[in-house]
Amino acid sequence: MANLTTTQVAAQCHSVGNGEPGTTVGTLRQTHAALRCVRQHFESTGSIEVMTPALVSSTVTDPGIQSVAVTRQAAGVPVGEQIDRGLYLHTSPEFAMKRLLCHGSGDIHQICKVFRQGEAGSRHNPEFTMLEWYRVGQSLDQLIDETVSLVTAVMVLFGKPAPSRETRPWHQLIYDATGLSAAESEHASVAIPVIRRVLDEHGVALPEGVDDTDLSGWVDLLMSTLIYPGFNPAGLTVITDYPVSMSALAKTKASNHPDTATGHTPVDTVAERFELFWGAVELANGYHELTDADELQRRFYADVKTRRQQGLPEVTVDHRLLAAQRVGLPDCAGVAMGFDRLMMIATGANALDDVMPFSIMRA
Amino acid sequence: MASYSTSEFKSGLKIMLDNDPHTIVENEFVKPGKGQAFSRVRVRNLKTGRVVEKTFKSGESVEAADVMDTSMQYLYADGEYWHFMDPQSYEQLAADKAAVADAYLWLKEEDMCEVTLWNGVPISVTPPNFVEMEITETDPGLRGDTATGGTKPAHLGTGAVVKVPLFIEQGELIKIDTRSGEYVSRVK
Numbered sequence: 001m002a003n004l005t006t007t008q009v010a011a012q013c014h015s016v017g018n019g020e021p022g023t024t025v026g027t028l029r030q031t032h033a034a035l036r037c038v039r040q041h042f043e044s045t046g047s048i049e050v051m052t053p054a055l056v057s058s059t060v061t062d063p064g065i066q067s068v069a070v071t072r073q074a075a076g077v078p079v080g081e082q083i084d085r086g087l088y089l090h091t092s093p094e095f096a097m098k099r100l101l102c103h104g105s106g107d108i109h110q111i112c113k114v115f116r117q118g119e120a121g122s123r124h125n126p127e128f129t130m131l132e133w134y135r136v137g138q139s140l141d142q143l144i145d146e147t148v149s150l151v152t153a154v155m156v157l158f159g160k161p162a163p164s165r166e167t168r169p170w171h172q173l174i175y176d177a178t179g180l181s182a183a184e185s186e187h188a189s190v191a192i193p194v195i196r197r198v199l200d201e202h203g204v205a206l207p208e209g210v211d212d213t214d215l216s217g218w219v220d221l222l223m224s225t226l227i228y229p230g231f232n233p234a235g236l237t238v239i240t241d242y243p244v245s246m247s248a249l250a251k252t253k254a255s256n257h258p259d260t261a262t263g264h265t266p267v268d269t270v271a272e273r274f275e276l277f278w279g280a281v282e283l284a285n286g287y288h289e290l291t292d293a294d295e296l297q298r299r300f301y302a303d304v305k306t307r308r309q310q311g312l313p314e315v316t317v318d319h320r321l322l323a324a325q326r327v328g329l330p331d332c333a334g335v336a337m338g339f340d341r342l343m344m345i346a347t348g349a350n351a352l353d354d355v356m357p358f359s360i361m362r363a
Numbered sequence: 364m365a366s367y368s369t370s371e372f373k374s375g376l377k378i379m380l381d382n383d384p385h386t387i388v389e390n391e392f393v394k395p396g397k398g399q400a401f402s403r404v405r406v407r408n409l410k411t412g413r414v415v416e417k418t419f420k421s422g423e424s425v426e427a428a429d430v431m432d433t434s435m436q437y438l439y440a441d442g443e444y445w446h447f448m449d450p451q452s453y454e455q456l457a458a459d460k461a462a463v464a465d466a467y468l469w470l471k472e473e474d475m476c477e478v479t480l481w482n483g484v485p486i487s488v489t490p491p492n493f494v495e496m497e498i499t500e501t502d503p504g505l506r507g508d509t510a511t512g513g514t515k516p517a518h519l520g521t522g523a524v525v526k527v528p529l530f531i532e533q534g535e536l537i538k539i540d541t542r543s544g545e546y547v548s549r550v551k
Contacts, residue, residue, distance in 0.1 A: 118370055119394060121391065205415070219398075221401055248397055282396050
């Protein structure tokens, strides 16, 4: 995986210029207006704004997300204290916010900076602003509606028309692109040759580093290069009903969608997860949150095993979250939205550098 | 051997691919929020000029190409090689037809050119953006016709043919933009 550190990126940047920001004063004002609009939305729906630490002792286990590590000395933690392995900059405030929910916070939201190691590009920045919120007792569909209406509110604020919305179950996307049924798409030996052929037919250069057992790697490449770019470029697309293997921290449920390929065999179980896109730009990722602490622990350790197999940095499992979820996470739905990306699409910009005053190349 | 990680990719970086030196033209980072990251790059083969796409898994390393752009003075051609000299060290290098390619059309003795070296051997030659050359052959000029905007072909000593305004005469010195191969002005 990426081994870029923020200092390395900064060191690569030789162009100092006048120290000027990537944004105009107009963009700064628009950002201010969007933040106010978002806060008004939560104010009017009874959610409370919270602040949780950016510097945390354990981090996400997801093999697709790499944390920026901070040494214990850098964090000022004395030797012999509870924290003996160093700290991380949080990649999302999810774990801390769930601990608040376990201890009775009710509906909460947060707007904060989060950090992802090695993510830099026109639509990625190793530090970005996350808008994350949780609704107690709500269903995933209710949360999808709220997410769409919040995005719509910001777009309308900037004089854009209310965007259209299309909902696409995950397996349907795979079927439309490759002809693979839900069952076939879960088997590496069947799915990978088909995905390779489809990518090749569409002129996508095939990577050499992804081997013939790494199904998720091939699926990710298919998604990034063919499926997302095929979404309505001027509307919202909601992906729902993820395969169980991609459930992350979402609950799973019996599917009510038939398998597209066969028309009758239902997909047994799907994850109650959604992602929201504007064109090919991923804006938000949400779950009907997994509440079962034992299942959470099982998924954490499955991730730890995958990380070891893939040679990714080992991370510390969040035992405080596990302990809090044993006290009890209320039934809730939660979503994280990339605020800078929302600004990018709402202002019609092409790159995060146009909406962040100082993206990593200027930081 | 020096190498670059995908996180160091940026346009202009020189890397080895399929045993040929390439330069990165464009680099795009793609990654689903919770998924694998890839670098999709467009690279130009520095020997053939061909541009191709490549995809790398993030974190992979690629061998660096020992490629250097040097400013050298063009001396002469011997029919097989074009000879250049480093004005500081007076060191001379010979570039073959493959390296010079179409640049020979714009090579004028003593002009400074950009010579790209791979492992010390010339692999491409870029003439100056503007060169001044003498017209060796063209139809007689239409004196005073500076307004009609018509053009006629003019042959240069190197074999290049340039469209010039009708009033230009054989033996005149003209300025040419080598990137487009177009006439710019008369040199007085």
